[in-house]
Amino acid sequence: xxTGNYFPVSFRxxxxxxxxxxxxxxxxxxxxxxxxxxxNASTTLHDKVKSQxxxxxxxxxxxxxxxxxxxxxxxxxxxxxxSSEVYSLLDRHILPSLPRLETVAARPDIYVRVIQTDDxxxxxxxxxxxxxxxxxxxxxxxxxxxxxxxxxxxxxTLRAIHSGAVVWAERAILLPGSTHSGKSSLxxxxxxxxxxxxxxxxxxxxxxxxxxxxxxxxxxxxxLPRQVPVLPEKLNASVGNAAAPVxxxxxxxxxxxxxxxxxxxxxxxxxxxxxxxxxHFLAESPGMLESFQKVASGAxxxxxxxxxxxxxxxxxLRSIQDSA
Amino acid sequence: MQVQRAxxxxxxxxxxxxxxxxxxxxxxxxxxxxxxxxGAAWDACSNPTSLSKVxxxxxxxxxxxxxxxxxxxAILRLQEQNLVTVSGSLPGTTRRExxxxxxxxxxxxxxxxxxxEQRAHAAQTGSADDDCRRPTAVISRPPNSQx
Numbered sequence: 001x002x003t004g005n006y007f008p009v010s011f012r013x014x015x016x017x018x019x020x021x022x023x024x025x026x027x028x029x030x031x032x033x034x035x036x037x038x039x040n041a042s043t044t045l046h047d048k049v050k051s052q053x054x055x056x057x058x059x060x061x062x063x064x065x066x067x068x069x070x071x072x073x074x075x076x077x078x079x080x081x082x083s084s085e086v087y088s089l090l091d092r093h094i095l096p097s098l099p100r101l102e103t104v105a106a107r108p109d110i111y112v113r114v115i116q117t118d119d120x121x122x123x124x125x126x127x128x129x130x131x132x133x134x135x136x137x138x139x140x141x142x143x144x145x146x147x148x149x150x151x152x153x154x155x156x157t158l159r160a161i162h163s164g165a166v167v168w169a170e171r172a173i174l175l176p177g178s179t180h181s182g183k184s185s186l187x188x189x190x191x192x193x194x195x196x197x198x199x200x201x202x203x204x205x206x207x208x209x210x211x212x213x214x215x216x217x218x219x220x221x222x223x224l225p226r227q228v229p230v231l232p233e234k235l236n237a238s239v240g241n242a243a244a245p246v247x248x249x250x251x252x253x254x255x256x257x258x259x260x261x262x263x264x265x266x267x268x269x270x271x272x273x274x275x276x277x278x279x280h281f282l283a284e285s286p287g288m289l290e291s292f293q294k295v296a297s298g299a300x301x302x303x304x305x306x307x308x309x310x311x312x313x314x315x316x317l318r319s320i321q322d323s324a
Numbered sequence: 325m326q327v328q329r330a331x332x333x334x335x336x337x338x339x340x341x342x343x344x345x346x347x348x349x350x351x352x353x354x355x356x357x358x359x360x361x362x363g364a365a366w367d368a369c370s371n372p373t374s375l376s377k378v379x380x381x382x383x384x385x386x387x388x389x390x391x392x393x394x395x396x397x398a399i400l401r402l403q404e405q406n407l408v409t410v411s412g413s414l415p416g417t418t419r420r421e422x423x424x425x426x427x428x429x430x431x432x433x434x435x436x437x438x439x440x441e442q443r444a445h446a447a448q449t450g451s452a453d454d455d456c457r458r459p460t461a462v463i464s465r466p467p468n469s470q471x
Contacts, residue, residue, distance in 0.1 A: 266433070276441075
């Protein structure tokens with residue numbers, strides 16, 4: 001079960017560790033004192049990774065002290081750059097609530113590298129070029145998105161749903177929807193109102209139908225064409241760190257100037273909605289349908305058109321109150 | 325007129341707490357979502373039966389307010405998706421007549437998703453920008469392939 005490996009062993013002995021997984025699927029709190037992470041340990045980390053990587057043909061790890069490793073579920077990510085400015089920015093924005101590891105697996109699952117040539121920064125993953133930009137901050141959104149795909153593709157027991165996810169009263173609200181459907185804005189509005197942040201992009205579902213956090217920064221458009229990363233703490237959000245059962249599914253389509261036209265739908269129809277919003281192929285994902293059925297089994301399910309996020313959040317919280 | 329389930333051996337059925345059903349048709353690579361009304365009609369067709377028997381069974385097991393018109397509408401929805409076969413002809417109730425009989429009973433609903441459609445949705449559900457070169461086409465890989 002991958003959920004038990006969410007945090008490094010060394011970390012478990014340093015801070016309060018509350019294990020979580022299907023057997024205790026609940027909105028427990030796990031304190032992760034980010035400020036206690038010893039980023040100076042990156043030299044040791046780098047040396048270990050470098051020595052472990054000597055037998056690999058590629059990618060070739062850089063000679064640099066500016067590196068950190070983060071583990072998300074069953075996937076370890078090593079991020080390296082010679083630039084302290086880029087390092088600082090990446091450390092702040094890549095899965096910021098997760099601890100940076102002092103030890104790594106034999107080799108990282110994902111190797112991210114940013115190098116500078118003249119006035120350009122070049123982002124590569126697994127040795128393949130991904131994006132070149134003139135400023136470090138312009139690398140953040142592309143890196144977050146490419147990492148999404150890389151991480152999701154490496155999930156073993158968890159299944160992803162393209163969905164916003166927050167927790168309210170210890171149960172998750174899922175907001176499945178495609179890109180540009182306004183998930184992130186609605187998630188941001190709900191966390192401003194006190195919901196616990198899980199993800200603005202992917203709900204990760206375990207075999208028992210519980211949702212696990214995928215705490216990347218929110219990517220908000222704020223009315224502009226380009227997305228900007230927003231750290232949950234900027235919204236005064238608490239970030240989820242344990243699995244939660246799903247209480248509500250709202251499959252909403254944003255239409256400007258419309259009223260709240262959302263109706264309850266059968267749980268079976270919600271299952272089909274989840275199947276339409278997962279990046280996994282059903283035919284190749286044994287157990288996924290059963291997991292999604294468990295998600296819907298405990299949820300009140302709704303679908304329809306929504307107006308702006310403020311009104312939509314009002315209506316969602318009203319529906320939740322009414323269904324309690 | 326006789327109603328009976330079609331291809332039952334290839335169907336995997338799961339009932340959800342609200343009475344709705346998910347049916348997986350492995351022969352035709354389809355997943356169906358039945359609401360509680362259609363699900364009750366499906367249950368009533370577990371053996372070859374008639375419309376009047378389906379109606380009575382739905383009244384007994386689902387809702388006393390079920391009318392013959394509503395049961396017929398449910399059978400038609402199931403027939404459209406090839407979940408049941410009907411020999412002989414149904415009375416031919418119009419949608420307006422069905423709606424006129426409805427009180428507290430939901431209109432029967434059957435929604436289908438083919439594996440091909442699901443695959444197409446999944447392929448579009450990536451996160452990366454179009455102007456990013458993805459290092460690998462990992463998103464379409466099955467989840468267990470890495471391990």
